[in-house]
Amino acid sequence: MSNISDSILSDAMSYTRPADISAKLAELREHRPICLIEPDDVRPFWAISRYEDIRYIESTPELFSAEPRAVLILQALEEMNQARFGDIMGVKTLVHMDGEQHMALRKITRDWFMPANIAKMRGHVAELAESFIARMKEKGGECDFASDIAFWYPLRVILQLIGIPEQDEAHILQLTQQLFAPEGFATEEKDAMTVFMECVQAMADYFTALAEDRRATPKDDIASVLANAKLNGELIDPFTLTSYFVLLATAGHDTTSASIAGGLQALIQFPEQRNALLDDPTLYATAADECIRWVTPVKHFARTVLADTELSGVSLKKGDTVAMFFESANRDASAIDRPEVFDVSRKGSKHLAFGHGRHNCLGMHLARMEIETFFRLLLPQLQSIEFNGEPTYIPSHFVSGLNSLPIKYKFKD
Numbered sequence: 001m002s003n004i005s006d007s008i009l010s011d012a013m014s015y016t017r018p019a020d021i022s023a024k025l026a027e028l029r030e031h032r033p034i035c036l037i038e039p040d041d042v043r044p045f046w047a048i049s050r051y052e053d054i055r056y057i058e059s060t061p062e063l064f065s066a067e068p069r070a071v072l073i074l075q076a077l078e079e080m081n082q083a084r085f086g087d088i089m090g091v092k093t094l095v096h097m098d099g100e101q102h103m104a105l106r107k108i109t110r111d112w113f114m115p116a117n118i119a120k121m122r123g124h125v126a127e128l129a130e131s132f133i134a135r136m137k138e139k140g141g142e143c144d145f146a147s148d149i150a151f152w153y154p155l156r157v158i159l160q161l162i163g164i165p166e167q168d169e170a171h172i173l174q175l176t177q178q179l180f181a182p183e184g185f186a187t188e189e190k191d192a193m194t195v196f197m198e199c200v201q202a203m204a205d206y207f208t209a210l211a212e213d214r215r216a217t218p219k220d221d222i223a224s225v226l227a228n229a230k231l232n233g234e235l236i237d238p239f240t241l242t243s244y245f246v247l248l249a250t251a252g253h254d255t256t257s258a259s260i261a262g263g264l265q266a267l268i269q270f271p272e273q274r275n276a277l278l279d280d281p282t283l284y285a286t287a288a289d290e291c292i293r294w295v296t297p298v299k300h301f302a303r304t305v306l307a308d309t310e311l312s313g314v315s316l317k318k319g320d321t322v323a324m325f326f327e328s329a330n331r332d333a334s335a336i337d338r339p340e341v342f343d344v345s346r347k348g349s350k351h352l353a354f355g356h357g358r359h360n361c362l363g364m365h366l367a368r369m370e371i372e373t374f375f376r377l378l379l380p381q382l383q384s385i386e387f388n389g390e391p392t393y394i395p396s397h398f399v400s401g402l403n404s405l406p407i408k409y410k411f412k413d
Contacts, residue, residue: 004020007040008024009047009323010037010039012184012395014397015394016395028047028049029049029331029332033048033049033312035047035049041074046320048322048324049329050312050328050329053312054326055329056311063306064305065304067097068089069089070301071089072323074193084197085239093246095247095301102358105244108226109248113362125369126373128157129374130377132149133374137411141409142408142409145261145405146402150258151261153257154252154256158249158253159172162222162245162249163223164223172249172250175206180396181394182195183395203245203249204238207245207246210227214228251361252366256366256371257401258295259291259401260370262401263288263371263375264405266294269342273287273343277344280345283344283345286344287344288368288375289349290346292371293346296327297353298398299327300324300326300398301326303321303322305317305322326355382409382411383410386409387407388407
């Protein structure tokens, strides 16, 4: 048993040390797969670390609800959010709701992210990927792959779909980072809660203006679809509409960015896997999915127990919180064959990085296609690639991954 505190799992700064998180999850998975954790500053929760238990929770929304607590945040921040926004989460996105409203809202943009529509985007996404590979070439053989390339490529893809102009990309990227990792932006003058509150307000201001513009002059983009969508004959209320935009504009790129950066890190770390892709280009699709499993950018989601029940022999009470740790599920040898091995040829992976059931990720087909496209275009052009310094990680226990990945590389002549 490790001497690492259980409370590490809800401590954002601890995710800058991913080896510690992985060690704690491995310990819980083996010895205490359903474990009550009572941190000082976060309301208690049951940490769920085994694949089958997480899959069951995700498959049983009538017993485990995404409302009202979808993410573990500071109790003080829950109270501030409730006072200011009327909701403990501060936003009310698809991942924060269940029932008919969830299904009706999901349906509004669902077709944009279905495989048939994603297939039509392949050519354009390939052009965008090439433009960021060109940026790598311009860097002269050295770059921070995470902050120079991986953060920006999926951002441009999703913001173009939404209809957000290129000149606003840096603003949206900064707001995304502040939303998911406010601890990383805290200063002596401004604590993490203030960073979060100001970020949510800035997003509300931005997306309210965007919605007003698209109601006045609709275009062929998701912003126009959302701004003019109606539920029960009424336009979507401002809080829910802003939250929808927040979800698309943040989760729509941040998780993919993390998978691309972490995927390249793995391809450098395991050169035989890189060679396997070069030898057999048909593997790029499975490689993309393996990058997502390997990184698992969404670290957890929480659910509220709706009635007294049992989970794998452990009694849970109505009102309890269960927190599903997806990285742990994706390293569970009872469900994933050789989970500790990065294998670009892994077929039929049952990983839970996209969630499961009615809350599975709306943008999963787009994410796979973006990652596959980027590596399919990049790797054959490289003569060599290696690490050029120590990587660092984003301080977030919700959505996390590499903050920096310094690399050196040579392109073929």
